[in-house]
Amino acid sequence: MNHDETELIKKFPVEHLILGIGDVAEATGVSQSQLRYWERKGYIQSQAVEDRKNRKFSYKTLLKVQQIKTLQDEGLTLVAAVKQAQQRDALFDTLRSFVDARFDHVSLADDTHIQVNMGKFDPDPTQELIAERIDGDWRFKLIPAGN
Numbered sequence: 278m279n280h281d282e283t284e285l286i287k288k289f290p291v292e293h294l295i296l297g298i299g300d301v302a303e304a305t306g307v308s309q310s311q312l313r314y315w316e317r318k319g320y321i322q323s324q325a326v327e328d329r330k331n332r333k334f335s336y337k338t339l340l341k342v343q344q345i346k347t348l349q350d351e352g353l354t355l356v357a358a359v360k361q362a363q364q365r366d367a368l369f370d371t372l373r374s375f376v377d378a379r380f381d382h383v384s385l386a387d388d389t390h391i392q393v394n395m396g397k398f399d400p401d402p403t404q405e406l407i408a409e410r411i412d413g414d415w416r417f418k419l420i421p422a423g424n
Contacts, residue, residue, distance in 0.1 A: 294336035295324060301334050305342045312342065320345070320359045341366060381405070389413070397422060 302309045315321045316332070321341060323332040334342075341362050348358035381394040391410045398404040404419040 295333045296336065296339055298323075298332040298334065301339050301342055304339060305346055307342055307346050315342070315345070315359075320355075337366075379406075 296304075298309050298312055301307070302312060307315075312321065312332070312334075316323055321334070321338050323334055323338075326333050344362040344365060345355070345358045348361055349355060353361065379395045381396040383394070384392040386392070389410075389412050393408040393410075395406040395408060398406045398419055401419075403422050405422050407418050407420055409416050409418060
């Protein structure tokens with residue numbers, strides 16, 4: 278994978294993917310009226326739009342709606358599902374922050390061999406931490422910095 282592809286992965290603006298309420302309803306199986314109710318209760322937020330009539334939602338909100346629905350389908354109440362979805366959001370935000378901070382580049386040798394460079398190894402900055410997936414199993418190794 279070349280430098281441009283690596284930069285694209287690092288800067289993919291998921292937060293800029295905006296969907297209409299009908300798209301979110303269709304994708305998740307949650308009715309538009311339910312989505313409006315969840316928005317009024319503060320469980321989800323729509324994006325501001327110029328005409329103020331149409332609701333627009335981020336891709337991240339679509340994922341949250343799907344989480345809430347799935348949790349409700351598993352038997353949780355709406356309030357419990359929202360709380361658990363918020364906790365999952367916090368975990369995913371933490372993971373994304375970690376990846377954004379540590380991800381340096383990725384190399385694809387073939388479909389079964391992938392290397393993710395996680396940057397300088399803190400205890401020894403002359404080394405870089407590499408996460409390597411070979412045949413579906415992840416391994417970690419250190420290599421000299423700059424290789």
